[in-house]
Amino acid sequence: MTEYQVIHSRASRIDAPDKATGRAKFVDDIRLPGMLYGALLQSPFAHARIVNIDTSKAKRLKGVKAVVTAEDAGQVKYGVSPARYDETLFCFEKARYMGDEIAAVAAVDLETALEAVSLIDVEYEELPAVLTIQAAMAEGAPVLHDEFPRNVGAEVHHEFGDIQASLAECDLVRTDTFQSKKQDSAAIEPHGCVADYNLRGYLTLHTATQVPHYVQRTMAMVLGLPVGKVRVLKHYVGGGFGGKASANPMEMSACLLSMKSGRPVKMNYTREQVFLFGRGRHQFTHTLTTGVKKDGTVMALKNECYLDGGAYSSFGIATVYYAGSLLGGPYKIRSMQYDGYRVYTNKPACGAQRGHGGVIARAAWEQQLDMIAEELGMDPVDLRLKNMMNKGDISCNDLYMSSLGMRECIEAVRDQSDWKKKRGRLPKGKGIGMACGFFVSGAGYPIYRSETFHCTAMVKLSEDGGTAHLYTASAEIGQGSDTTFGMIAAEALGVPLDMIRVSSGDTDFGVDLGAYSSRQTLMTGHAVKEAAEEAKRQVLEVLSDELKIPIDVIDIQDGFIVFRNGLVDFRDLRRRYMKEHRGWTDNPTGKHLTFKEGARIAFLSRGTIIGRGKYRPRPLGGQYKGAAVGTSPAYGCSAQVVEVTVDMETGKITLDRMNDAHDCGVAINRTSVEGQMQGSLSMGVGEALFEEVKFDEKGKCLNPNLAEYKIPTALDMPYINPIIVETNEPYGPYGAKEVGEGAIMPTIPAILNAVHDATGIRFHELPLTPERVFMAIKEKEAKETGGDDQT
Numbered sequence: 207m208t209e210y211q212v213i214h215s216r217a218s219r220i221d222a223p224d225k226a227t228g229r230a231k232f233v234d235d236i237r238l239p240g241m242l243y244g245a246l247l248q249s250p251f252a253h254a255r256i257v258n259i260d261t262s263k264a265k266r267l268k269g270v271k272a273v274v275t276a277e278d279a280g281q282v283k284y285g286v287s288p289a290r291y292d293e294t295l296f297c298f299e300k301a302r303y304m305g306d307e308i309a310a311v312a313a314v315d316l317e318t319a320l321e322a323v324s325l326i327d328v329e330y331e332e333l334p335a336v337l338t339i340q341a342a343m344a345e346g347a348p349v350l351h352d353e354f355p356r357n358v359g360a361e362v363h364h365e366f367g368d369i370q371a372s373l374a375e376c377d378l379v380r381t382d383t384f385q386s387k388k389q390d391s392a393a394i395e396p397h398g399c400v401a402d403y404n405l406r407g408y409l410t411l412h413t414a415t416q417v418p419h420y421v422q423r424t425m426a427m428v429l430g431l432p433v434g435k436v437r438v439l440k441h442y443v444g445g446g447f448g449g450k451a452s453a454n455p456m457e458m459s460a461c462l463l464s465m466k467s468g469r470p471v472k473m474n475y476t477r478e479q480v481f482l483f484g485r486g487r488h489q490f491t492h493t494l495t496t497g498v499k500k501d502g503t504v505m506a507l508k509n510e511c512y513l514d515g516g517a518y519s520s521f522g523i524a525t526v527y528y529a530g531s532l533l534g535g536p537y538k539i540r541s542m543q544y545d546g547y548r549v550y551t552n553k554p555a556c557g558a559q560r561g562h563g564g565v566i567a568r569a570a571w572e573q574q575l576d577m578i579a580e581e582l583g584m585d586p587v588d589l590r591l592k593n594m595m596n597k598g599d600i601s602c603n604d605l606y607m608s609s610l611g612m613r614e615c616i617e618a619v620r621d622q623s624d625w626k627k628k629r630g631r632l633p634k635g636k637g638i639g640m641a642c643g644f645f646v647s648g649a650g651y652p653i654y655r656s657e658t659f660h661c662t663a664m665v666k667l668s669e670d671g672g673t674a675h676l677y678t679a680s681a682e683i684g685q686g687s688d689t690t691f692g693m694i695a696a697e698a699l700g701v702p703l704d705m706i707r708v709s710s711g712d713t714d715f716g717v718d719l720g721a722y723s724s725r726q727t728l729m730t731g732h733a734v735k736e737a738a739e740e741a742k743r744q745v746l747e748v749l750s751d752e753l754k755i756p757i758d759v760i761d762i763q764d765g766f767i768v769f770r771n772g773l774v775d776f777r778d779l780r781r782r783y784m785k786e787h788r789g790w791t792d793n794p795t796g797k798h799l800t801f802k803e804g805a806r807i808a809f810l811s812r813g814t815i816i817g818r819g820k821y822r823p824r825p826l827g828g829q830y831k832g833a834a835v836g837t838s839p840a841y842g843c844s845a846q847v848v849e850v851t852v853d854m855e856t857g858k859i860t861l862d863r864m865n866d867a868h869d870c871g872v873a874i875n876r877t878s879v880e881g882q883m884q885g886s887l888s889m890g891v892g893e894a895l896f897e898e899v900k901f902d903e904k905g906k907c908l909n910p911n912l913a914e915y916k917i918p919t920a921l922d923m924p925y926i927n928p929i930i931v932e933t934n935e936p937y938g939p940y941g942a943k944e945v946g947e948g949a950i951m952p953t954i955p956a957i958l959n960a961v962h963d964a965t966g967i968r969f970h971e972l973p974l975t976p977e978r979v980f981m982a983i984k985e986k987e988a989k990e991t992g993g994d995d996q997t
């Protein structure tokens with residue numbers, strides 16, 4: 207592998223000092239002069255007609271500065287995908303879930319704002335609600351959106367190859383149904399924002415978001431402002447995981463209240479409101495039919511999927527496509543058929559949680575592959591290796607494997623877990639299981655139809671040459687992207703990392719589609735690399751002119767100018783630099799010309815040196831409807847082996863060890879790659895064992911807090927052995943591709959398969975709570991003894 211000066215190493219996070227010392231500023235830390243506080247009025251019913259709204263009492267309350275409803279906001283529809291814009295800022299005529307936004311208030315303090323909300327008098331006509339897929343699709347069921355009969359907001363029907371002909375050739379065909387539950391991203395920081403509309407008509411929104419660019423566009427569209435008059439600033443963010451990947455009603459409310467009051471307005475979601483806003487993982491029901499030859503060759507896959515999407519589309523039109531398309535890899539499949547349905551229900555909308563659309567589909571199929579291996583008498587590892595795609599392959603649904611280290615990942619976790627020694631040989635209650643994963647390195651196309659660059663970047667050299675300032679509108683949300691981009695810029699420019707300053711998350715810095723679909727390392731990384739290389743080129747051009755030598759014999763390495771043709775007399779350049787810096791104590795004295803000197807000479811010749819970079823993927827995917835969803839410049843892949851202990855008396859599952867191998871192309875910052883792998887695994891553990899958002903028969907969320915909605919803590923996690931696999935992705939900057947989301951893919955099925963190894967029981971419903979596991983153990987024991995279980 208190429209020798210690098212900065213990347214492919216372990217670097218400390220550049221934001222670590224601020225976070226460790228408490229200097230990091232989150233949205234809730236912002237205080238602006240004259241700032242007001244906002245609060246929302248939300249529907250107490252899951253489905254209701256709004257007969258009348260009377261805000262007169264709220265407006266008369268002392269300290270209230272603005273009250274807004276649909277009458278003020280208008281009826282501009284918005285959402286994530288223009289194909290399914292189905293939300294308005296405030297409910298117009300009808301509320302569609304318990305928590306739907308009715309009105310907002312801005313007052314001198316939060317207590318007054320909340321009191322004003324309680325004074326708004328709303329007359330509702332409660333309507334029948336549909337809270338399950340079955341109820342929503344039933345004949346004569348109440349319809350949430352008139353344009354979508356049977357409450358089917360999006361459906362997909364794809365067939366690649368001849369599915370029936372392929373099934374006819376199979377020696378073994380099996381069908382299984384698998385169901386998950388709705389889950390929340392549970393980011394530690396709730397959503398928050400401060401909106402400031404000034405007297406010149408410019409709106410500045412400080413917000414905790416993953417996608418400043420998309421938020422900017424949505425604010426402009428809904429509020430009727432030019433995009434150029436809307437600035438979105440992302441501050442430090444306490445986690446996103448998809449829940450902050452789109453604009454939300456609180457942000458729009460704060461902006462509208464600021465426009466009405468003429469003062470800054472601050473708003474925060476409570477933890478309960480985070481659950482009410484939703485945008486977590488859908489509840490999925492997958493029915494999979496897989497056909498194989500007796501030697502284990504996978505011939506056909508049929509996938510029927512129903513998604514409980516909640517009251518609005520959000521990312522749903524993409525989710526329903528991903529739930530089918532992402533099973534196109536990493537295995538060779540001759541034929542694949544997919545029928546997907548995303549259904550509206552009177553619950554909070556679901557969105558694009560980590561591993562968008564593919565996590566539950568992968569959990570279902572990877573478990574079914576183990577079941578098939580068992581029937582065939584094959585080792586599950588061997589079954590997967592036999593069907594593995596290779597670099598250069600194209601899936602049946604036109605996904606191109608420009609790099610694929612899946613085989614290396616499987617072999618790594620197999621060998622480092624002692625798979626062959628442990629599988630089938632562990633005592634009762636102990637189990638080992640494995641699974642594979644596959645995910646995009648960025649969505650191939652923007653959410654809205656456009657020829658826009660997916661990201662831009664700028665590297666500006668300081669006039670003294672000592673600092674390179676990287677500007678990017680990308681979103682650092684805790685995943686370490688600022689450090690990654692700083693490392694890429696340093697490598698491309700030829701300077702140490704400590705000479706790079708990174709500013710990000712501001713729409714004034716350019717365009718970046720944000721942190722979703724594991725896109726930033728590959729996509730923004732390309733733009734950063736190009737910007738740094740352009741700045742470097744300008745410095746080298748000036749030095750070439752000044753020294754009268756060809757540019758191709760000059761380079762910059764580790765902060766020094768390197769001459770490939772031997773020593774060059776640069777004494778005149780140094781004299782010019784020293785003349786400007788008399789009295790300075792850090793002037794260069796060595797025998798090598800420094801980057802600082804070279805960059806200063808370039809400034810004296812050309813003025814401010816600015817390098818610009820941009821990135822837009824090459825044309826991707828097939829020609830069929832929906833082909834854009836699932837396409838990516840590259841694909842990451844992973845394999846996991848998990849070891850568990852199941853208490854056969856209580857059903858409690860304890861994880862003993864997790865081996866995870868991930869192909870990230872080339873690791874820019876090895877420490878961050880390992881951290882992303884570990885974070886993905888912890889989220890997968892929670893979704894496998896604990897997490898479920900629960901509702902009562904009226905559509906009320908029953909566990910909207912982190913006391914009753916269980917997520918893993920450090921005490922729940924075992925030793926994790928992260929294994930970095932590198933395949934040098936040709937379309938990635940320095941060979942890099944995703945790691946942020948793909949590593950979650952194998953976690954749930956690896957646990958499921960390990961639990962089966964420990965208990966002999968297959969589970970087709972998540973999560974694996976002790977109660978569910980205990981009841982399954984008792985049912986199995988009753989069947990084995992031939993008697994009724996009286997426990």
